[in-house]
Amino acid sequence: MGGAAPHIIGILPARWGSTRFPGKPLHLIAGKPLVQHVWEQCRKCTRLDDLYIATDDERIFAAAESFGAKAIMTSPEHPTGTDRLAEAVRSLPQVDIIVNIQGDEPLIDPALVDELAAAMAADASLDMATAANPLDPDDPAVQDPNVVKVVTALDGRALYFSRSPLPFFRNAVEGLPVYRHKGIYAYRRTFLERFVTWPPSPLERAESLEQLRALENGASIKVLPTHDTSPGVDTPEQAAHVESILTSQLSHP
Template sequence: MSDSRGTHIVGILPARWGSSRFPGKPLHLIAGKPLIQHVWERCRQCTKLDALAIATDDARIQSAAEAFDARVIMTSPDHPTGTDRIAEALGSLPQASHIVNIQGDEPLIEPALIDELAAVMAADPALDMATAANPLDPADPAVHDPNVVKVVTALDGRALYFSRSPLPFFRNAVDGLPVYRHKGIYAYRRSFLETFVTWPPSPLERAESLEQLRALENGASIQVIPTTDTSPGVDTPEQALEIERLLAES
């Protein structure tokens, strides 16, 4: 939370209408509520966020979000990524010192994970970014799935590399060394985010189609927090049905 050093942590949910696989996804009804509302309500349970907002370019999302009393920041429709959308939204949040970028399609996200990311960023003024990762068994088929992003870290937990390829390559078995599946939630120091969006897409970023590689290629420090939060995202209507089933069981 805010303190005498001026730390002010804001959670932002970027939301756009035009998904190629699932147009209108943020407003898709799950158990009678828009998807984005489920995420918002999870975030409201956090204790380390000083403010929360939805950043969108679409009046339909704005209207629906305001109906459940969310703060909405309208942004340009021309942003290539959610990160760029969040950077513009910061213009309406001059007090924000740190930002947590919360994916608007993870309705079961653990509030404790968001709080942990916020706390890690606030505790280390030298840290540029923080993110999270789930340990996988090296034998899990997901290790070879290019849609599952893997990350390897230094001994202190800082990210060394992210890839769609199996990472690391186990030429030798190493007891206790998991594969880490990257979870797409990020926290940033404000000044770093404002600089990050001015950099052009980097070579490795373009090769792997992974925006976080731009940060590493420019020398940024990214702390990776291991988590047991394996909450699924929603990329298709079929996945939305699965989330509805999980909510009914909870």
């Protein structure tokens, strides 16, 4: 007794005013704006019914339309990308599930986006889905507060996200990796609409991690292990690094 298949979209939030890298979405990498590379990767997805770029800036909006993307203008006043996402979805009443794809990951694996969409479509009890990379417990990243870790229940649902080492290995446990959280999310529309009405929660404020607001309010978040470690672009130096990867891929397809 299945109902109609859920309508699933991808949204790439792209804002101009990054403090570390203003105008980042339009930074040219191998001759194309950064956000266009992400959009082209996501066009390879098979589980998305549609794909949009949500922006607060006319320049990004115009660029998106020029390379054929559907673009949605949103307010520049949003405190977080999730609020921008929720505003964009208001103009799309047909949508059931939204995959929020970082607009600064030009090497994102389309298969991961499809996996998140499929996980949400397959289990109506999920409010959200996200991804994580397995790390060796001895990897220095485990101790780095800029690297967010996640631990899961036996069924793969998130128990906690933290900047601290997680879990703390009082005892060695064979085969138990540490998971580095990867910032890509799928949301059920009904949950996203509730989420943005809640005030920042105590643990969210302590760790400065928005996903803790979802957990503190009882959300069910599936965490998919992935080996997609595609780097994000936060600085011009990282843009140059990604350009060298893309250039080598283009010359050795």
